[in-house]
Amino acid sequence: MAYSEKVIEHYTNPRNVGTLNKDSKSVGTGLVGAPECGDVMRLQIEVDDNNVITDAKFKTFGCGSAIASSSLATEWLKGKTIDEALTIDNMDIVEELALPPVKIHCSVLAEDAIKSAINDYRVKNGLEPFELAKSHH
Amino acid sequence: MELPIYLDNNATTPLDPRVLEAMLPYFTNKFGNAASRNHAFGWVAEEGVDYAREQVAKLIGCTEKEIIFTSGATEADNLGIKGVFEMYQEKGNHIITATTEHKAVLDTCKHLEKLGANVTYLKVKEDGLIDLQELEAAMTEKTILVTIMYGNNEIGVVQPIKEIAAIAHKFGALFMSDATQAVGKIPVNVIEDGIDLMAFSAHKMYGPKGVGVLYVRRKNPRVKVTAQMDGGGHERGMRSGTLNVPGIVGLGKACELCRLEMDEEAKRLSALRDKLENALTQLEESYVNGNTQHRLPHVANISFKYVEGEGLMMAMKDLAVSSGSACTSASLEPSYVLKSLGLSDDLAHSSIRFGLGRFTTEEEVDYAIENTKKAVNHLRDLSPLWEMFKEGVDLSKIEWAEH
Numbered sequence: 001m002a003y004s005e006k007v008i009e010h011y012t013n014p015r016n017v018g019t020l021n022k023d024s025k026s027v028g029t030g031l032v033g034a035p036e037c038g039d040v041m042r043l044q045i046e047v048d049d050n051n052v053i054t055d056a057k058f059k060t061f062g063c064g065s066a067i068a069s070s071s072l073a074t075e076w077l078k079g080k081t082i083d084e085a086l087t088i089d090n091m092d093i094v095e096e097l098a099l100p101p102v103k104i105h106c107s108v109l110a111e112d113a114i115k116s117a118i119n120d121y122r123v124k125n126g127l128e129p130f131e132l133a134k135s136h137h
Numbered sequence: 138m139e140l141p142i143y144l145d146n147n148a149t150t151p152l153d154p155r156v157l158e159a160m161l162p163y164f165t166n167k168f169g170n171a172a173s174r175n176h177a178f179g180w181v182a183e184e185g186v187d188y189a190r191e192q193v194a195k196l197i198g199c200t201e202k203e204i205i206f207t208s209g210a211t212e213a214d215n216l217g218i219k220g221v222f223e224m225y226q227e228k229g230n231h232i233i234t235a236t237t238e239h240k241a242v243l244d245t246c247k248h249l250e251k252l253g254a255n256v257t258y259l260k261v262k263e264d265g266l267i268d269l270q271e272l273e274a275a276m277t278e279k280t281i282l283v284t285i286m287y288g289n290n291e292i293g294v295v296q297p298i299k300e301i302a303a304i305a306h307k308f309g310a311l312f313m314s315d316a317t318q319a320v321g322k323i324p325v326n327v328i329e330d331g332i333d334l335m336a337f338s339a340h341k342m343y344g345p346k347g348v349g350v351l352y353v354r355r356k357n358p359r360v361k362v363t364a365q366m367d368g369g370g371h372e373r374g375m376r377s378g379t380l381n382v383p384g385i386v387g388l389g390k391a392c393e394l395c396r397l398e399m400d401e402e403a404k405r406l407s408a409l410r411d412k413l414e415n416a417l418t419q420l421e422e423s424y425v426n427g428n429t430q431h432r433l434p435h436v437a438n439i440s441f442k443y444v445e446g447e448g449l450m451m452a453m454k455d456l457a458v459s460s461g462s463a464c465t466s467a468s469l470e471p472s473y474v475l476k477s478l479g480l481s482d483d484l485a486h487s488s489i490r491f492g493l494g495r496f497t498t499e500e501e502v503d504y505a506i507e508n509t510k511k512a513v514n515h516l517r518d519l520s521p522l523w524e525m526f527k528e529g530v531d532l533s534k535i536e537w538a539e540h
Contacts, residue, residue: 034537036482
């Protein structure tokens with residue numbers, strides 16, 4: 001299967017690879033997927049007092065599309081408010097990276113990672129987690 | 138050195154130029170139908186086929202009359218297993234095979250189960266070999282066929298063929314082997330090995346695609362299979378259909394070259410394979426899959442823990458290899474062969490198969506080593522699992538949100 005140019009670009013030069021201090025109150029961490037499924041994404045956001053995401057980092061175990069999806073997600077998250085970040089839909093990622101149908105689950109995982117990171121941040125700061133209503137499977 | 142480098146010789150091999158040369162006249166002026174008995178065009182084609190039959194027979198130690206040409210190993214597997222099941226149904230309906238067989242065997246057995254066959258799928262040990270005691274315990278008076286592959290296509294382990302044949306024969310069953318990966322790579326002799334039926338194909342040994350063989354023993358015992366393709370009664374009535382003369386001529390030549398060059402080639406390839414394996418297992422948390430004593434000379438299957446195979450292959454972009462990870466379906470099922478060895482799913486997802494071949498050079502292997510090391514390190518820098526492992530987190534204790 002041939003990968004799109006954008007997937008290859010993100011895969012070759014992944015943005016925002018790294019680790020934020022998961023114990024910091026201003027950091028939210030989302031760890032989704034499972035090793036047995038062949039994909040694990042860890043996405044982290046750092047949020048300031050105005051609910052703006054000032055930094056985002058990821059590490060991903062998975063195929064090229066999974067790595068590209070999470071790299072793109074971190075790029076999109078930076079500078080967004082939490083509310084804006086919640087509007088990122090997996091289909092936006094599919095479109096941007098031109099993912100084929102068999103790789104759509106990679107984008108779903110990225111969306112799950114974003115929401116999971118946001119909820120981790122909210123819970124740490126005494127807020128109710130958002131309901132992760134959308135079930136993709 | 139040209140890029141990309143082909144290291145997937147268990148999937149298929151390039152055609153040897155000497156094979157192509159032998160085939161070419163049979164596409165043009167020697168185009169006759171080998172079954173045309175009444176003119177020179179037919180005779181010339183038939184001569185080509187007869188000669189090829191001798192070349193094939195010589196490689197595996199049988200007689201020419203025991204060679205049935207097919208379209209490939211998949212057809213040969215189908216013909217052998219289905220043909221025996223139909224021919225010997227009065228004797229019994231029990232077939233024994235193993236979980237690590239090729240799909241051409243497994244799916245044929247599944248098909249026969251719907252038609253009343255009782256199939257035992259033997260598990261393999263951690264090293265990929267079957268347990269002979271388990272085989273013996275599975276044998277019954279209804280067992281008509283034991284079919285176990287010679288060398289495995291994913292991990293290269295070579296089964297104890299002689300011992301398996303002896304057990305099958307002790308209980309009056311026939312022994313068949315899918316020897317697609319072994320013939321032409323290591324010495325295979327159907328008499329010494331006690332094989333009654335054997336499937337293999339040309340394109341795994343530097344011959345053309347679209348041609349294969351089912352060996353069917355004619356003496357001690359005389360084995361018969363029911364034809365699965367009806368028509369003009371070619372191949373002693375066991376496989377009708379106009380013979381693929383250029384393909385068969387190419388297969389013959391490929392067999393001859395393997396017979397003459399196999400010993401040296403195997404030595405050269407196992408040295409290169411060892412070099413590759415030794416270099417890559419110097420990487421932390423990398424493991425060779427399958428038995429390292431009883432195996433084919435040209436294949437190495439290595440798991441690089443904490444990186445995913447498909448993502449890794451993308452970083453090894455100048456290397457044509459294959460992965461045990463199949464991140465292409467909703468089920469994300471990794472290799473069933475690796476899972477049969479008891480590998481956990483994550484380790485199976487992390488595996489790469491390197492298949493060396495006749496045209497692989499040492500320079501290419503050196504390049505492959507460097508390229509793979511770089512790719513593994515790059516992917517580990519990106520891997521949250523690697524980071525957690527390095528921090529001493531026990532990954533098996535984490536409750537993963539399965540998706």
